[in-house]
Structure formats: structure tokens, C-alpha cells
Amino acid sequence: DAGITQSPRHKVTETGTPVTLRCHQTENHRYMYWYRQDPGHGLRLIHYSYGVKDTDKGEVSDGYSVSRSKTEDFLLTLESATSSQTSVYFCAISESASGGPTDTQYFGPGTRLTVL
Amino acid sequence: AQSVTQLGSHVSVSEGALVLLRCNYSSSVPPYLFWYVQYPNQGLQLLLKYTSAATLVKGINGFEAEFKKSETSFHLTKPSAHMSDAAEYFCAVSGRVYSGGGADGLTFGKGTHLIIQP
Numbered sequence: 001d002a003g004i005t006q007s008p009r010h011k012v013t014e015t016g017t018p019v020t021l022r023c024h025q026t027e028n029h030r031y032m033y034w035y036r037q038d039p040g041h042g043l044r045l046i047h048y049s050y051g052v053k054d055t056d057k058g059e060v061s062d063g064y065s066v067s068r069s070k071t072e073d074f075l076l077t078l079e080s081a082t083s084s085q086t087s088v089y090f091c092a093i094s095e096s097a098s099g100g101p102t103d104t105q106y107f108g109p110g111t112r113l114t115v116l
Numbered sequence: 117a118q119s120v121t122q123l124g125s126h127v128s129v130s131e132g133a134l135v136l137l138r139c140n141y142s143s144s145v146p147p148y149l150f151w152y153v154q155y156p157n158q159g160l161q162l163l164l165k166y167t168s169a170a171t172l173v174k175g176i177n178g179f180e181a182e183f184k185k186s187e188t189s190f191h192l193t194k195p196s197a198h199m200s201d202a203a204e205y206f207c208a209v210s211g212r213v214y215s216g217g218g219a220d221g222l223t224f225g226k227g228t229h230l231i232i233q234p
Contacts, residue, residue, distance in 0.1 A: 033221050035221075035224075040125075040226055041226060042120075042122075042206055042224035042225050042226040042227050043160075043206065043208075043222075043224040044224070045211075045220070045221040045222070045223075048220060048221050056220065058220065058221055059223075090159060090160070092160075101148045101210035101211065102148045102165070102167040102210065104150075104162050104165060105162075105221075105222060106162075107152075107159035107160040107161075108159055109158065109159050110158075110159055
């Protein structure tokens with residue numbers, strides 16, 4: 001158990017509203033990731049962080065922003081939610097401080113977001 | 117750029133039969149490969165990973181995978197399927213490596229849903 005929690009676990013919102021999802025970890029892992037999971041697409045990387053205030057874009061970053069002001073929290077924000085952002089969002093951490101390519105990533109339980 | 121192709125969005129096998137889930141990869145750098153399993157309404161759990169130490173990798177729950185560079189494959193197998201193996205399986209390849217040693221996340225295949233027939 002990598003001590004990852006996500007909140008909320010479920011959310012229904014309307015198009016055009018801002019939404020923030022939170023990922024919280026308890027073990028001071030340096031690298032954190034946000035993915036979205038959609039049927040027929042597997043998981044796709046949205047953004048990742050390699051330290052406090054250090055973030056970078058992933059494959060599908062348009063329409064999303066992130067922030068990391070503390071080691072333990074990585075926030076994902078949809079500034080103006082659209083129906084295409086209906087998805088299941090997973091947070092992950094990398095097992096080591098180096099975040100190297102052989103590291104195992106551990107995943108949180110996910111947040112199911114529905115945008116009407 | 118990396119990519120992963122999983123052949124077959126659904127695979128159905130009988131309980132006790134061999135499980136074979138196929139994964140082919142494309143990578144411009146030496147690949148590091150992972151298999152994850154996802155049970156309904158849960159997050160992903162690592163089954164096994166290839167990090168170049170050995171081409172035959174053994175994982176949890178009786179699964180194993182063999183890295184074949186000549187075939188750019190990393191297929192997942194289990195000799196005898198159990199009802200509890202029914203789940204979604206994802207193959208993934210590790211991302212680009214930066215000068216600081218960190219990588220930018222995993223690239224996943226689209227997943228294979230494994231169905232176990234009694």
C-alpha cells in the first residue's frame with residue numbers, strides 16, 4: 001500500500017464549471033502523476049510532477065492544469081469542464097526518489113468524473 | 117516515442133487453460149516494460165516488470181512474461197487460469213529519460229479484458 005488517496009471518489013458536474021481533484025500521499029514520494037482512463041484508450045498521462053512546484057505536461061494536457069505546493073498533495077484542475085473530460089482519473093506515485101524508468105508506479109483508487 | 121499494442125481487447129479462456137495476453141512495443145530507447153492488472157472499480161496493481169536483468173520475468177499470482185527483443189514483444193502468460201484472474205490487463209512501457217534520471221510516466225496499451233469461462 002503506497003498510501004495514496006484521491007478525493008473526491010465520484011463527482012458529477014456541469015459543463016463550464018471548474019473542478020479540482022486531489023491526490024494525497026503519505027510517504028514523501030517525489031514523483032507524482034495524473035492519468036485518465038477511457039474505454040478503448042487505456043491510461044494516458046495528463047501531467048506529472050518531479051517535486052514541489054515542478055511539473056510538466058503529458059500526452060493529453062490540454063484543458064488541465066496542476067499544482068504541487070506540498071510534497072504530499074498533487075492537484076488536478078479542470079478550469080472549465082467539458083463533456084470530453086468525463087473519465088476516470090488516476091493518480092500515481094513512483095516508488096523511488098529518482099523516478100527512473102524502471103521504477104514501479106503505484107496507483108490510487110481513482111476518481112470517476114462525469115461532466116453533464 | 118514509445119507505443120504499446122495489445123492484441124485483442126477481449127480474451128476468453130476456460131478455467132484451467134493457458135492464459136496468453138499479447139503485447140508488442142515500439143521504443144526509440146531500450147524499453148522497460150510493465151504488466152498491470154485492474155480489477156473492477158479498483159486502481160492498477162503491478163503484476164511484473166522487465167528491467168533488463170532477465171528476459172523471463174516472474175510476477176505475482178503465477179503470471180510470467182518473456183521479453184523478446186527480436187519480436188519487440190512482452191507477452192503475459194499463466195499456465196492455468198483461475199476464475200479470480202478475470203480482470204483488465206494493461207501492458208505499459210516506460211517513458212523518456214531525462215538528464216536527471218527521471219522518466220515522464222508510462223505509455224499504456226489499450227488493455228485486454230480477460231474472461232474466464234467455468
